[in-house]
Every structure is written in C-alpha cells, then in structure tokens.
Amino acid sequence: MAQCTAIIDIGSNSMRMAVVQKTSRFAFHILHEVKSSVRLSENAYRNNGHLQQSAMDRTASALGEFLLIARSFKARKILCVATSALRDAPNSTEFISRIRQEHSLSIKIIDGVREAYLGGMACANLLPPMDAISVDVGGGSSEFAHISRGKVIEMFSLNIGTVRLKELFMDHGDIEGATRYIDNALETLPFGSMQTLIGVGGTFRALTRSLMKKENYPLKKLHGCTTDKETFISFCDAIIEASPKKLKSLNIKADRFDTIKPGTLILQRIARRLEVEEFVCSGVGVREGVYLSDLLRNAGDRFPANYNPSVRYLLDTYATFSNHSVECSALAKRLFTLMHTHLDLPESYRTELVMVAKLLPIGLGVRYYAYQKHSHYLALNALNYGLTHSQIALVSHLLLFKKGNTSSDLIPKNSYGSLLPAVKILDALYTILWLSHILLAQRSSASALTLAFSDGKLTVEGKDLYLAREQLKNLPLPAHLSIQLRD
Numbered sequence: 001m002a003q004c005t006a007i008i009d010i011g012s013n014s015m016r017m018a019v020v021q022k023t024s025r026f027a028f029h030i031l032h033e034v035k036s037s038v039r040l041s042e043n044a045y046r047n048n049g050h051l052q053q054s055a056m057d058r059t060a061s062a063l064g065e066f067l068l069i070a071r072s073f074k075a076r077k078i079l080c081v082a083t084s085a086l087r088d089a090p091n092s093t094e095f096i097s098r099i100r101q102e103h104s105l106s107i108k109i110i111d112g113v114r115e116a117y118l119g120g121m122a123c124a125n126l127l128p129p130m131d132a133i134s135v136d137v138g139g140g141s142s143e144f145a146h147i148s149r150g151k152v153i154e155m156f157s158l159n160i161g162t163v164r165l166k167e168l169f170m171d172h173g174d175i176e177g178a179t180r181y182i183d184n185a186l187e188t189l190p191f192g193s194m195q196t197l198i199g200v201g202g203t204f205r206a207l208t209r210s211l212m213k214k215e216n217y218p219l220k221k222l223h224g225c226t227t228d229k230e231t232f233i234s235f236c237d238a239i240i241e242a243s244p245k246k247l248k249s250l251n252i253k254a255d256r257f258d259t260i261k262p263g264t265l266i267l268q269r270i271a272r273r274l275e276v277e278e279f280v281c282s283g284v285g286v287r288e289g290v291y292l293s294d295l296l297r298n299a300g301d302r303f304p305a306n307y308n309p310s311v312r313y314l315l316d317t318y319a320t321f322s323n324h325s326v327e328c329s330a331l332a333k334r335l336f337t338l339m340h341t342h343l344d345l346p347e348s349y350r351t352e353l354v355m356v357a358k359l360l361p362i363g364l365g366v367r368y369y370a371y372q373k374h375s376h377y378l379a380l381n382a383l384n385y386g387l388t389h390s391q392i393a394l395v396s397h398l399l400l401f402k403k404g405n406t407s408s409d410l411i412p413k414n415s416y417g418s419l420l421p422a423v424k425i426l427d428a429l430y431t432i433l434w435l436s437h438i439l440l441a442q443r444s445s446a447s448a449l450t451l452a453f454s455d456g457k458l459t460v461e462g463k464d465l466y467l468a469r470e471q472l473k474n475l476p477l478p479a480h481l482s483i484q485l486r487d
Contacts, residue, residue: 004031005077005294006070007287008063010107012041012085012139012163013259014202015059017066018287019073026295026303027312029382031073036062037255041085041140045167051089056098064103079290082109084140084161112141112157118289119200119282120145120152121301125292126284126309126385127224132196135270136285137203137263139163142270146191147198150302158185162203165262175240178262182269193275200285202256203263208281210251211235218416219380219389223283226389229271232279236268283384310385311355314378318365319358324443329357331436331446338453343428343478349421352391356398356433363399375399380416393419397426398433403474406430427478434475435483441467461486 008017019032038059043052070078086092087109096107110118119136124147136143140161146154160182169178199208208225211217211232217225242250244257252260271279293301303309319325336350363374380396387395393416400410407430408423420426439449442464450461458481460468465485472483 004073004075005079005291006066006073006075007290008066008078008080009285009287009290010038010040010059010063010080010082010086012083012141012161013037013039014139015040015062015066016287017069018291019070019075020291022295023313023316026299026307027309027316028291028295029310029313029317032069034066034069036066038062039139039163041088041163043167044085044089045140045164048090049088050091051085051095056095059095060098060102063099063105067103067105077294078105079294080105080107081286081290082107083115083286084112084138084159087111088140088159112143113155115141115286116143116145116155116157117152118293119143119285120147120155120289122284122286122288122292123147123198123200123282124150124152125296125301125303126288127198127280127282128386128388128391130196130198130280132198132280133191133194133274134198134200134282135204135267136200137162137266138201139259142266143200144189144191146194154190156190158188160185160266162259162263162266165266166259170262175265178265179269182266183273186269186273189273191274195276196278196280197271197274197276198280198282199267200282201263203260204267204281205283206252206256206260207232207235207239207264207267213251218418219393221283221384221389221392222281223384224387224389224392225281227279227281229277229279233268233271236264236271239264240268308355308386310383310387311359314359314362314382318362318378321361321364322443324440325358325360327440327444327446328360328433328436329354331440331449332357332432334446334451335432335436335458338451339432339458339481342453342456343431343481345425345428349425349429352394352398353429353433356395356429357436359395359399360433360437372399372401390419390421394421394426394429398430401434404476406476431475431477431481435472438471438475439465439468441471456480456482458483459486460484463487 004021006019014035015038016035018030020028021031022028040055040059042055099105120134123134131148134145138161142158142160144156145152165178205222208222332353362378363371366374376396376399383392406427408426411417448462452459465487469485
C-alpha cells in the first residue's frame with residue numbers, strides 16, 4: 001500500500017477528502033482533511049434525480065482543488081467513491097466522464113449496502129468494542145449497519161436523507177409529511193430495538209459538537225463521545241423547533257441551517273423506532289472504511305486482536321529511541337499481577353496500565369525536558385481510535401509525573417477530571433506505572449528483577465539498583481505499601 005493515500009467521498013450534500021499517512025503495517029494517521037459543501041444533489045430531487053449543471057460545475061471545481069492538495073502531500077494512491085447523489089442520478093455517467101477527462105480521476109459509485117458496510121466496518125475497527133447499529137444520515141440516503149463482536153453482520157440502506165427531505169418536504173413547511181415519509185421508510189428496517197446507536201456523518205457530528213459546547217464537555221473529541229437518550233432526544237426537539245437565530249445560539253453553524261432540521265428529524269425518528277438508549281458519535285465513516293478495506297484487505301477487514309492503530313502510530317513516530325517502554329510494560333504487568341488485589345485495583349485496569357507503560361517515552365520525541373508533559377499532550381490529542389473517552393483521559397493523565405506528587409495531585413482544574421476513576425484507583429495505577437520506570441532507571445531488562453509481595457511489602461532483587469533506590473524517594477506510595485530493594 002502507498003505510504004500516503006487520499007480518500008475522497010462524494011456525497012449528496014458534502015464532498016470530503018482525507019489524506020492518510022501509513023507509519024507501519026496497520027498504523028496510520030490523518031495528515032489533512034478538507035470538506036466542501038458542493039451540494040451535488042441540489043435541486044435534483046425536484047427534477048427526477050437529474051444532477052443540475054451548476055451543482056456539477058461546483059463539484060468539478062472542488063475536485064480539481066482536492067487533487068492539488070493530494071499531490072502536495074505526494075499521495076501515490078487516490079481512492080474516490082460516490083454515494084447516493086450519483087447512484088440515483090440518471091445523468092451520472094455525464095459527470096463521471098467529465099471528471100475522468102478533466103482530472104484523470106476514476107469515480108467508483110458504491111451502492112447503499114456497500115456504503116453501509118464501509119461506514120459500519122470503520123466504526124467496528126475504530127471505536128471501542130460494542131454491540132450497536134451505526135446510522136449514517138447523508139444527503140440522499142441513510143445507511144444502517146449492525147455491528148457485533150467487532151464485525152458488521154447486517155446492512156441496510158433507505159432513501160431518506162437531509163437534502164432529499166429538504167427539497168421534497170421541509171422547503172414547503174411540511175414537517176408532518178416528512179415525518180410520515182421517514183416513518184414509512186423505517187417500517188422496512190429488519191432491525192429490532194437496539195440499545196446503542198452510533199451516529200455517522202455530518203448531521204450527527206454537528207449535534208454532538210453543539211451538545212458538547214452546551215454542556216462544557218471536558219474533552220475536545222467528537223469521536224467516541226456518548227450521550228444518553230433523554231439528553232439527545234430533548235436536544236433534537238429543540239433543534240427541530242428552533243428559528244435560525246435560535247439555531248445559532250445552539251452552536252449550529254450557518255452552513256447547516258437548511259439541512260440540520262431534516263437530518264435531526266431523521267435521527268429522532270430512527271431513535272424512537274429502534275428504542276435507542278445510548279448515542280455514540282463516530283468521527284469516522286465511509287472514507288475511513290474505504291481506507292481500511294484497502295489497508296486490511298488481507299486481514300478480513302479487521303485489525304489483529306488487541307491492536308490499536310493510534311497507540312502504534314505514537315510509538316512509530318515518537319518512541320524510536322530504545323526498548324525501555326517495552327521493558328516497563330512487562331514489569332508493570334508483573335507488578336499489577338502481584339499487587340492489584342492488595343491495592344483494590346480491578347483486573348480491567350491492566351490493559352490501560354500496560355498501554356501507558358508502552359507510551360512513557362513518546363514525549364522524548366518532542367523534547368527531553370518535561371518530556372512527561374509532552375507525552376501527556378501527545379496521548380491526549382492523538383489517541384483517537386478504539387478507546388473510550390474515560391480510557392483516553394486515564395492513559396493520558398497517568399503519563400504526567402512530578403516529583404513528590406501523586407497522580408490525583410496533578411489533575412488540571414476544569415479539565416477531564418470527571419472522566420477519571422476514583423482517586424484511590426488513580427494513585428494506585430500511578431504508583432505501579434512509575435515504579436516500573438524507576439526500577440529500570442539503569443535501562444536494564446525487566447526479567448533481571450526478582451519480585452516478591454507479601455502483607456503490603458514489595459521486595460525487589462536485582463543488580464544495579466543504586467539509581468532506582470535514589471529515585472524511589474520521589475515517588476509517594478500508598479500508606480499501606482512499602483518497598484525494599486536488595487542488590
């Protein structure tokens with residue numbers, strides 16, 4: 001696969017491109033994103049689905065500039081897909097031929113089921129594991145994918161989209177007609193009630209972004225943000241009833257004023273039809289699905305077990321200096337096994353602890369001085385995939401270190417503290433993490449240390465423990481824990 005790939009998704013309302021850089025076999029990160037509200041299907045639904053000349057001109061111009069951006073990053077592969085606007089249009093071949101002639105770009109039209117699969121597969125790989133239904137509300141259609149145990153097991157597509165409803169109903173003030181249209185379409189859904197709905201696409205992200213601002217949410221991350229039923233449904237009601245002035249006060253951007261209401265109505269009716277209790281925002285969708293279907297084409301469209309592409313990206317990019325983090329993670333795992341019962345640490349925290357230990361040195365890739373602060377910043381901002389917001393907050397926070405302070409002492413005010421576990425758990429994990437680092441201060445192997453634990457006392461035997469003994473003075477320990485070092 002090319003090291004740098006551009007993925008273009010031509011929708012009915014917006015066209016988006018992501019430029020993605022691969023850092024190792026399955027690890028990647030986004031170098032650049034661009035969006036243009038080309039409104040390719042504008043006035044099409046009033047004209048039997050035919051694309052209008054002005055809309056095709058806008059889209060062709062934007063595509064040309066997208067390609068200039070892709071070439072500036074030296075993208076050696078460009079994957080371009082189109083969804084409802086082109087698959088519905090009787091004159092789509094005219095537009096496709098024009099783009100091929102003007103820009104030497106081949107556009108692949110994907111059907112609704114494939115679109116549903118790609119969006120669902122991206123969610124299955126890049127969100128925490130969950131049994132859920134992903135719903136991608138686009139301009140012309142909405143796609144559904146049932147996700148279970150990391151796989152897409154069922155897909156469905158319906159011709160209910162924001163632009164379609166806007167032109168057929170909302171522009172005429174016919175909300176009741178739009179509601180009937182949506183509900184009639186939803187009757188054909190093969191799914192029963194679903195506890196969790198994953199929202200994909202611009203409408204859901206716009207609603208989530210507005211809710212986050214309204215509630216002063218502690219992390220600036222849309223991907224993985226979770227909202228309960230009562231909050232989400234009441235906010236949908238407020239959006240549907242709002243005037244343009246009120247929409248602005250609800251933090252809806254002006255370029256979404258004419259599509260946010262039909263999109264919100266669709267989501268509201270879907271939520272009621274499926275009796276959804278929890279809403280999860282996805283920052284990934286068809287584009288990421290297209291990329292992953294290429295990246296994982298020989299792996300069954302799934303990452304290997306216990307693989308996290310964000311963690312691997314950070315290690316590939318910022319932790320290339322030594323194997324110290326690998327040794328720390330091995331030692332942290334041993335220490336956790338010995339002491340977690342005594343420290344009242346649930347087994348479930350082992351995963352986060354090992355992950356943090358591996359990420360300890362990433363800040364060194366920025367600057368040695370205060371590298372723990374740099375590690376914290378990088379993790380907080382670049383850990384995007386496969387983790388809950390609580391996990392991201394915990395992993396990032398544990399990377400902070402200050403002599404003589406516990407982890408709970410270092411929680412920033414008015415920040416992500418509400419996402420962290422109880423102080424007792426936080427400080428116990430912090431102790432194990434930085435103890436593993438201190439015991440390997442001389443950069444030796446974790447296997448060279450012998451550990452024993454009994455009645456709250458940890459005994460460590462090994463060679464060259466002078467530096468460890470000296471640095472251990474800087475680590476506050478829980479009151480019921482003591483450590484003895486033996487050379």
